[in-house]
Amino acid sequence: MTFPTTRLRRLRTSPVTRNLVRETQLTRNDLIMPLFVCPGTKVENPISSMPGNSQLSVDLLVEKAKALYDKGIQALLLFGIPEHKDETGDVACQHNGIVQQAVRALKKEVPGMYLIADICNCEYTVHGHCGTIVDGDVHNDLTLETLAKQSVSLANEGVDMVAPSDMMDGRVGAIRKALDKNGLYNTPIMAYSAKYASAFYGPFREAAESAPKFGDRKTYQMDPSNSNEALREVALDIEEGADIVMVKPALSYLDVINRVKNEFNMPVCAYNVSGEFSMVKAAAANGWIDEERIVLEILTSIKRAGSDMIISYHSQDVVDKL
Numbered sequence: 229m230t231f232p233t234t235r236l237r238r239l240r241t242s243p244v245t246r247n248l249v250r251e252t253q254l255t256r257n258d259l260i261m262p263l264f265v266c267p268g269t270k271v272e273n274p275i276s277s278m279p280g281n282s283q284l285s286v287d288l289l290v291e292k293a294k295a296l297y298d299k300g301i302q303a304l305l306l307f308g309i310p311e312h313k314d315e316t317g318d319v320a321c322q323h324n325g326i327v328q329q330a331v332r333a334l335k336k337e338v339p340g341m342y343l344i345a346d347i348c349n350c351e352y353t354v355h356g357h358c359g360t361i362v363d364g365d366v367h368n369d370l371t372l373e374t375l376a377k378q379s380v381s382l383a384n385e386g387v388d389m390v391a392p393s394d395m396m397d398g399r400v401g402a403i404r405k406a407l408d409k410n411g412l413y414n415t416p417i418m419a420y421s422a423k424y425a426s427a428f429y430g431p432f433r434e435a436a437e438s439a440p441k442f443g444d445r446k447t448y449q450m451d452p453s454n455s456n457e458a459l460r461e462v463a464l465d466i467e468e469g470a471d472i473v474m475v476k477p478a479l480s481y482l483d484v485i486n487r488v489k490n491e492f493n494m495p496v497c498a499y500n501v502s503g504e505f506s507m508v509k510a511a512a513a514n515g516w517i518d519e520e521r522i523v524l525e526i527l528t529s530i531k532r533a534g535s536d537m538i539i540s541y542h543s544q545d546v547v548d549k550l
């Protein structure tokens with residue numbers, strides 16, 4: 229049937245029909261809010277390139293988590309800024325590590341909040357790379373050991389889910405094996421499966437103090453030109469035991485999100501990263517865009533592309549509009 233019998237504007241005439249036929253509904257259940265924890269008490273270091281986000285000491289992190297929980301945020305992704313860094317990221321595996329302290333406090337004070345720990349070494353190593361350096365590059369198999377150790381340590385402290393973001397080969401399998409060996413078989417793994425070597429992480433590296441001191445991350449993170457390779461990454465992570473697979477960043481990779489969702493019958497997460505966030509904030513600060521509408525459109529588009537859940541720094545601003 230074609231025009232004039234068919235008129236697609238007919239169902240757009242009323243807000244009610246628009247509601248009835250809406251294909252994608254963004255809800256607060258879809259959102260995960262990232263937070264940064266740092267040493268000290270009463271410390272709040274605003275991240276200049278990410279308005280509304282700060283490094284927070286454990287006490288203020290707990291306050292922030294309570295406020296977010298009351299607003300309807302049910303899950304956090306935690307990043308740590310440690311007091312001291314070392315060569316291998318072993319500081320991230322200690323009972324008194326910064327994220328470990330945060331997890332204990334959060335589980336006590338905001339027990340309903342679901343805690344996801346980013347698993348990586350770049351915030352914890354003096355060189356800022358995501359693993360152990362041998363001969364000027366990250367050594368894959370040595371790094372698996374620290375990633376597994378960090379995962380077990382955090383899960384033992386009460387973290388609900390671990391999310392390895394390092395892009396080493398075989399890390400999902402190594403982490404699954406280590407968790408199971410320690411009786412942590414109910415701790416899910418959300419794998420940063422298709423993580424690209426992206427310039428969109430710029431503001432995050434200020435936030436997490438994790439910029440590499442030499443070179444870049446191109447020997448482990450993916451080339452932005454590739455999407456068949458993303459499917460191979462995802463397939464391997466699923467085989468190794470990933471419970472959720474992630475595509476990161478989100479906006480320049482909506483095609484990858486869509487391919488992953490269509491190819492695999494798996495829960496998909498997308499990370500709406502720091503640079504994507506900062507661009508919106510900068511334009512909004514200049515009065516060039518309607519921030520609220522833009523953010524809802526962005527998050528809805530990520531979901532429409534096929535993501536079941538979204539990690540976004542916008543979560544705290546939009547949760548009470550859903």
Ligand code: PBG
Pocket residue numbers: 346348350358393394428429430431432433438445500501502503
């Ligand atoms: C750690 C990690 C990074 C991000 C999440 N986990 C940075 C990186 O790979 O350099 C980026 C998040 C963001 O930009 O919001 N490896």
